[in-house]
Amino acid sequence: MSSSMPQTELGIALIGTGFMGKCHAMAWRNVAAVFGGAHPRLEILSDVTEDGAGRFSRQFGFARSTARWEEAVSDPKVDVVSITAPNGMHRPMAEAALKAGKHVWLEKPMALTLEDAEAMAETAAAHSGQVTMLGYNYLRSPAFQAARNMVRDRAIGKPVAFRGVYDEDYSADPLLPWSWRMTREGGGLGALGDLGCHLVSHMLALMGPVAEVVAQTQIAVPSRPSPDGAKRVENEDSALALLRFTSGAQGSFATSRVARGRKCRLQWELHGTDGTIVFDQENMNELWVYRAGDDGFVRHLTGPAQPDFSVFCPAPGHNFGFNEQKVIEARDLLTAIAGGPNAGPDFAHGLEIERIIHAMAASNGTAIRLGR
Incomplete structure (x- = not known):
């Protein structure tokens, strides 16, 4: 590169x-x-x-x-x-x-x-x-890039279903003080805008465009303490959704900022006609892959065989980290500036993510179709 x-x-x-x-x-x-x-x-x-x-x-x-x-x-x-x-x-x-x-x-x-x-x-x-x-x-981790390549190469057949969760617990304590992040004017969406959009970015990269979504949101802690007294929380603490992709595949989605014990559970599994891939950001240096005919899932550790790993470390099994992902992102930006391909998401692709999470926020149990 x-x-x-x-x-x-x-x-x-x-x-x-x-x-x-x-x-x-x-x-x-x-x-x-x-x-x-x-x-x-x-x-x-x-x-x-x-x-x-x-x-x-x-x-x-x-x-x-x-x-x-x-x-x-x-x-x-x-x-x-x-x-x-x-x-x-x-x-x-x-x-x-x-x-x-x-x-x-x-x-x-x-x-x-x-x-x-x-x-x-x-x-x-x-x-x-x-x-x-x-x-x-999170799109830049070698494990995720390897998973995306597997899907592209049909290593597990045709994708038929995606199940994803992104949970953290940074707002789980009801005594956590109120902040601008809990307002529509200052923070916009809540868990969907802070966490769920990351899961959507993975979902789109693996499954392609979304055709339809139906969702529900929840404010688990309706008010928070502040020096001026209790203030109302305006955006969602959690959201659940069912999706249909334009390919015909189905998906489920969940995100929460009040999930006790969860620190960075960006976890998904993708079911294909010939196998399954499982990823969890809390264990970001491994993929679990099942292919038809295997006795069970096989654990794949990050190493030089995966995209972008070897430029940081030549030895397999040595852990990759959060900040290394950001260095790859900077590389991708500079590559696009130099006239190479834009790995994105650019603002056009970012708008697609925004349309999905805002549809989830607006759904309230009603199906919303997403056209291009």
């Missing part, structure tokens, strides 16, 4: 310094060391305060800092803008960056509302010279 990496430096702006901001910074610092090509130039970092921006710019290795994100996206030395800000800022930041002629790497979810996502996809289409990519890093 290094041959399609940029051979000239690209200037990087980073907006946001939380969990994902730090992941982006590490990916930008490591991508050329792993895959070759020119090292990106860490040009400017933006945070909400001047003090914070300055402190994190030094920690992350950026040359300059600003408390005004508008300065970062319009800076003439910047070619690519990484956006890891809160969900409500995704649309204005991404659109401003595209209109300024920048490439955009945006963390999921794409937007607060489906209308915002549609507008962003239109803006991206109108600026086709700029590359867009959404931060669905």
Whole structure:
């Protein structure tokens, strides 16, 4: 892949310094060391305060800092803008960056509302010279890439059913304080926008487009404590759905942010006419595969035979990690900027994910058809 990496430096702006901001910074610092090509130039970092921006710019290795994100996206030395800000800022930041002629790497979810996502996809289409990519890093794990190749090569026959779950417990405690993430205005969707969209990205990559969905959502903890008294939770804590794919295959989907004991249970199994594949992100360094005629499932450990593993480590069975997935994502973005294929999801493909999760949120037990 290094041959399609940029051979000239690209200037990087980073907006946001939380969990994902730090992941982006590490990916930008490591991508050329792993895959070759020119090292990106860490040009400017933006945070909400001047003090914070300055402190994190030094920690992350950026040359300059600003408390005004508008300065970062319009800076003439910047070619690519990484956006890891809160969900409500995704649309204005991404659109401003595209209109300024920048490439955009945006963390999921794409937007607060489906209308915002549609507008962003239109803006991206109108600026086709700029590359867009959404931060669905779980698509980059070597185990998942191997599973997708198996499905493509019909190693387990024709896919007939998909069963997927993404559960965490970060909101399970009813005494957890209220935050903007629990509002429609600040957070948009709840578990669907934070977790379920990742499961949808896997589902689409393996099964293809969705034709129909019927779903129910639940707010398990209706109010949360705050310094101003109890405040209402506005978005869903969990969601369940049944799906029909355009291929005719069927699917089931579940996601929850209040599932006690679950930390990152992005787990699915895919049934084919000749076998089954099982994956669990909590055990991301293995696949379980059954093929017709086997005595049982076979455990496949990550190793150099799987996509992108060997550039990090030449030895099989040595574990891959979350941040390595982000480095691969940065490589994919740079490859697209250099004129190679866009592995996505770009904003057009991201809109497809948004349409599915927003249909689930709106369903309330009624089937919704999803057309192209």
